[in-house]
Amino acid sequence: MAVWAVGDIQGCYRSFRELLTKISFDPTKDKLWLAGDLVNRGEGSLETLEYLYSIKESVEIVLGNHDITLIAAYYGIKKSNPSIDPILTSLHVKKLIDWLREQKFLHVDYQLGYCMAHAGISPEFDLGMAIRYARRAEEKLQNDHAEVWLKKMFKSGIDRFNRESSKTDIDRYIVSAFTRMRFCYKDHRLDFNQKGAPTQALREKGLKPWFESENRKDIHMKIIFGHWSTLGFYEDEHVLALDTGCLWGGQLTAARIDKDEIEVVSVECEKNDESEVERSTSPDALQI
Template identity: 50%
Template structure:
């Protein structure tokens, strides 16, 4: 069986309960994780440890909080009490080397699914997304990865300018893969300010979820993503969001990706942070 699970963010106990509920067996099954393994949740170290130990049975894409962990590791950001146990663990370097080797996009054409933490930027088809995934992976695995990430963190691009330079292109693609939620109806430019639930008021302002952009290039594969807890579990014929806000005392969601049933299993997360 192949299961996808939404953002964990250090919520280890609900994650374990959910795996038990779906009967996950790493010797037999495969697990797709949409990113944001760590940060804010109290047991981020335990989550990273489990995923690393079962890495042969797990497919992971990087999320914004995973990138933030690497930024902390390289001294580009300050740590926090939920990340400190990871950094203090004697296996930290091994974990960080593994994490920086993870992709931003994972494709299984036979299965008919492609996974990215926030989704596939609406301006691009699958071929371009995979091309930039390879570029970003090379950057993150290079000797100058820390310097590159520092440049990425100093700005963002809301659209892909064909006349732009490599830095602008990579900033746009990185933001699209790990941070996007909304785009503008008129031109598909990404909007990084809005984080809440889609509402009629936002639509009147010309802001829609990225996957509803009229100019979006459609893919043959269905897109699996997370990152958007206020959207929650959402699915149509083209996309499926699995971030159902476990961190915020809501739920963690698993979806069966193989077979015909598309079974969905949810697990309550009372250990999370009280919503603000």
């Protein structure tokens, strides 16, 4: 059995299937870990969800900001767009959305020594806190009042963790950190405006990637994340970043994580109409 982690698909279905062919993925014996943002902007969002649903026993998924926005569009909280319209008008939309609501914000595998969240794990969270807060958000998204809760998540943003905050504000921080985080300040306050790659100029302004932040709580596992196409593939002893910008004409990347040494495989993707400038300046789907 092989275990492959894959970066943001964002509806690039043909590239996704090409990647699965290249790694000889067999859903009867192999496992896929998907780092979120399964849909939106790409032309094959419906096909991506339908395929993943058909092999759902062979996948581990964490939700990304675009996946959350799709669920919100289903409830009428957010506007649809041409790339997700086919999902929302599908005869199977309720089945697909209900299945998506069952997915995680954080996946942990103690045996492999990896955990996975779409944007990463807040510097404020140790592993126990991350697990607890991820489950808290998952339970809210899965219960009968998910629509009411999700509507609150799309209000004003929360960039700092405070246990004394209201339950709603804590939930907003949890969802923001797991799905939208990239940079943070020295005091661990999150910045949701910067979308580009880390630079010395940003570091001089006090902005570092969350995984480089000072006094970050220890996570004794390697963290797999996506969400950051301008960062691209990145690996150190603590993290493995897999969003290599397929949607933007980059690559779609998979990493085999069940061996002592990571094996990385990528496929080239078709160039999207949106430019590099738009990639680094366009707002995230989930505006919390």
